[in-house]
Structure formats: structure tokens, C-alpha cells
Amino acid sequence: MTQTDSNPLQIVDITTVNQETADQLFGAARTQGFLFLEGHEFTQEEIDSVFDLSKQFFELPHSYKTKYSIDSSNHGYADFGGENLDPTGQKKGDPKEALNMCLLNFLTGLSEKEIPDWFAEDPKRLEIIISTIKKFYALSMKILRLLAIGLKIEDTDETKGEDWFASKYAADKESGSTFRFLHYPGQKSLSPESVIRAGAHTDYGSVTLLFQQENQEGLEIYSPVEKKWQAVPFVPANTDKFPGMGPPIVVNIGDLLSYWTAGLLKSTIHRVKFPAKVQETGQDRYSIVFFSHPNDEALLEPVPSEFVKSIEGRGANKDSEVITAKQHLDSRLAATYGWKK
Template sequence: MTAAKENPLKVVDVANLDAKTADQILEGFATQGFLFVDGHDFTQEEVDHFFELSKQYFALPQEVKDKQAIDADNCGYTSFHQEKLDPKLQLRGDPKEAFNFGLFNFITGDCKKEQLPELFAYGSENYKFINKMSKKYFELGSRILNLLAIGLKIDENEGGVNWFSDRHRTEGTSMTTMRVLHYPPSSKLDGDQVIRAGAHTDYGAITLLFQQKGQEGLELFDTTENWKPIPYVESANAEYRAQGKAAPIVVNIADQLSFWTNKVLKSTPHRVLVPNDVDRYSIVFFFHADNDVRLTPIPSPIVKAAAQPGQYDNKKPEDYITSKEYLLKRLKDTYA
């Protein structure tokens, strides 16, 4: 196994929306399906504050958290063993807990309020902070998708750089989810269960993840068919560090975008271990297309070249599953 200090991923700076950056993004996502993305707009202060809020939330009494149980909109609290990401791995579900924010309006940053616990109560400073962070996640996710549109050489007559943006709208309705997670150390919970989140692929278009230094544990199943740990890395850009920017964020391709591109972009299996006897917290943004968007072939010459002869013949748009239909299918298989 590769030592944790080694970084198997490319680090791509997305500050420039140009063909060179687009090619770097495409190459990384077409091979490993994962990247570190630098040049974003998050500050380290913001990320640290979000992690502190997450820690405070998970420290609440269990009966308080259980009152916001996850619902049909994929919003709310998921308790220990409730989610089973790899059904082949264990009889019980994953030994972790999580809280999902969803049903976002990315113009205002608002999310579904009914499921919010008191800590993130509507009208509070914490809720306003969530609004701000959700808009930053949306802007970064949209920028990455715009770069992919350039890299995939989508014709201007078909939408060009805005092809994905037109299907991930600020005013749209999607199942995009922001999630905070807590993995207790083995000494506190299920010491015999080393894998804290079973091997899985994500369900949407792309996923954005912040993890903390000293709390690594994410592993990907790489092109050599080995599990490789993903470390915490600092930005190599001294100017970004001086500006107080947060460390590069982990970004990976998820199932819908892999399907959409005929697997030109790779949705890579990954899992979470907690190798050290520490609590692990992570913050994840699962970026989904608008609910009614059908996953028809992307009008890209690269995607077209990857198709089998006759693969798309005689197919109508209504023959393809929608973004929301795909997610609901996967969620049904995930929750115990």
C-alpha cells in the first residue's frame, strides 16, 4: 500500500478558465476520476469554522439528532449503521453519522429549513454561514463543469462552455446535497470494523470534499487495482497561502457524469478508513443536475468516439433516466 504521505492525485489550479486548465481537468478525471483542485474561493477560516460547527452538532445528545431523521428529500440526520454503502462488505451498515442539507436555492443559498437542527436554525448566524458556503460550493462546482465542457470540446452551437451550467442552474431544482460527516475512532465505536464507509461510487455529477489534516482516511481504487490513500495536501501556491486560502479540495467524478459521458470520465470506487484512533470529520458537496434533466449523450466528439456502433441508435430522450430518478434508485439501495 502506498504511504499516506504520497499523493497519487494531480493538483489542478482552476483560477483560469482556459483550454490548458480544461485539458488538465479532463485528463485527471478520465484516468483516475479524482483530482485536488486549487485556486478556489474558500478561505481556511471558513473551512475551519464549518468543521467546528460540524463538531458541535455531532456532540449533541443522540435523542436531539434523531429528531431530524433523514427524509424523502434526502435531508436530515443519518445515524450509525443506517447507511450501507457496500452491501457485500458487512452485515451492519457503516459506523458513521451524517447530516444532509438539501433542496437548495443557489441564488440565496437557502436550503430545506424543516429539517434543520437548532444549531443551524433558520435566521441564525450559522444558517447565514451555510447559505454563503453553499453558494461558494455551487460556484466552484459550476466552474469545474465549465472547464469540463471546454475539455470535452462541446460545440458552441450545442451550448459550448455553458452546456453543463444550463443543466445545473442557480434557480433550478435539484437533489444537490451538502453533507457533514463524523467517523468516531475505533476505540469508541465498532473497533472490529476498520472500514468506516464501504467501497462505493457517488451518485451525482461531481463531488467536492474537504478533509482535515491528521484526519485522513479516504482511499480510492486506482488504475492498478489497489487501494491508495488520499492525503491532506497544502497548496503549493505561496500567494494563496498568504491570502489565507483553504487547502486544495478533493473533487471526483460521480456516476451520473460518468454515464453521461459514456464512461469517458471515470466514477472511481472509494472508501473511508480511520487508520488512527481519532475522530474524523469531513464536509462533502454532492453536485447534481436539475431533477428533470435526462442523461442523454453529451454532444461531445470525445464522447461520441467512445460509443459502440449503434449504441444510441433509435433512442429518444424519454428513453433516458432523469437525474432525480437515478439518485432515488441509488438511495433506495443504500439505506437500511
């Protein structure tokens, strides 16, 4: 596990699933809520191909993209200004566009809903989508198993402790999990007066996985440790240790997992704010994101871990009524998009 002055986040190698790795991951999740993961098994070639696909999609005519506009299931194309991640602090929506693929079946790697037919026109495009979604799901399951080991979740009659989270993320059941392409036009080309490109927010789900590119920085976290905004840099791949692999992936804990663990795991506030260098060059920013959510019917009941049981009056330990993962997500989406619950 490494950390430097220029990088506020710990870098954890998850190649091996054991107690040591779990403790490192758990430690970062409960202090910073954000970390870098290496040993994720995404090759540089795979990452480059999905970024290229994303850029090509966003270059399509606006009239075509809006035919697949986002709906109340959070699926579809979100136009510029359509999403406001900081509704209490911002009057205008964020100057960015996105494509969400929701209602994912991780056995097929596809959404149960319609996606732009442009992807199916070329089998290679569709295969990139399928492969990336399946690998994100597999990585999220590995992370959840490591967190369960770090939390020392107890075995129950139904499942082993290390599988407690994973058992609520069945591959073929409906969930709020979302695969997302994001495009932030350069500072000079869209809303140049707006320094913030994505408002300060926390993520809704359990775990978020993010790839960003070199020279397209902008992600900042409000550090729970330092109590100030800190820029998250691009960290290059460790090619000596992981030949052919892509750079470390950014991972953060979301509200749902924080609520589930009574606040033990930190859902850290973050935003996208173009640094001065990127503002001057007008460089666009693209990112690839996967939001992992439990199955819709999963109950957010207290986690059977001594770490969690010792916390009183917070999250799932506080509420007398157990809510489902879908109820939690619906509430957050309504605030972001202005939808009625």
C-alpha cells in the same frame, strides 16, 4: 499540475479558466476520476469555521439529532449504521453519522426543507451554512464549465458548448445536490472491530467536492491506473501561491457524469479506512462534502462531444430510453438505504 509519490492524485490550479486548465482537469477526470483542486477561493478561516460548526452539531444530544432523521428525499440526520454504502459487501451499516441538507436553493443558500433549528438560533451559524453552500455551488459550476471545455462540447441552438452542463444546473430549480457534514468516531469508540468506516462505493451525482483535515486521513481510492487501493493524503495549502487560502479540495467524478459521458469520465471506487496511526490514537474524523447534481428534470442524453460520440455501447450512448437525473438518483438511494423505489 503536480503529482508526487506520496500523493496519487494530480493537483490542478483552476484560477484561470482556459483551454490549458480545462485539459488538465479533463485529463485527471478521465484517468483517475479523482484530483485535488487549488485556486478554489475558500479561505482557511472559512474552512475552519464550517468544520467547527460541524463538530458542534454532532456533539448535540442524540435525542435532538434524531428529531431530524433522514427521509426519502435524502434530507436530514443519518444515524450510526443507517447508511450502507456497500450493501453487497457489508451486512452492517457504516459506523458514522451525517447530516444532509438537500433540496437546496443556491440563490438563497438554504434548503427548502426544515433543518435543525440549532443553526438558526445563532445568525452566525446560519451565515456559515449559507456562505458555504453558495461557494460550493459556484465552484461546481466552474468545474463543469472547465470539463465542458475539455470535452470540446459543441455549441447548440440553445447554449454555448462550455455552458452545456451548467445550463442543466439552474440555481433555483430542484436537484439532488446535497451539502453534508460527516463524523466518523475514532476506531476505539464505535465499532472498533470495523476497520472500514465507509464502505467501498462510487458517488451518485456528477461532481463531489470534499474538504478533509490534517491528521484525520482515511480516504482511499481504488486507482483505475494502478489497480490497487491508494491512500489520499492531506495536502497542505500552498500559502506562497495562495495567501490565506485553504488546502486543495478533493474532487471526484460521480456515476451520473460518468454515465452521461458514456464512461469517458471515471467514477472511481473509494472508501474510508482509518490508517494505522489514526486507529491507534482513536482520533475522530470529520469531513465536509458537497455533492453536485443536475436539476431533477435534466435529461441524461448523450453529450454532444466528439470524445463521447466515439464511444459505443456504454452509458447514455447505449440506452434507448433517456432517463432523468432524478430517476438515476432515486435508484441509487433506494439501494443505499433500503428504501423502495
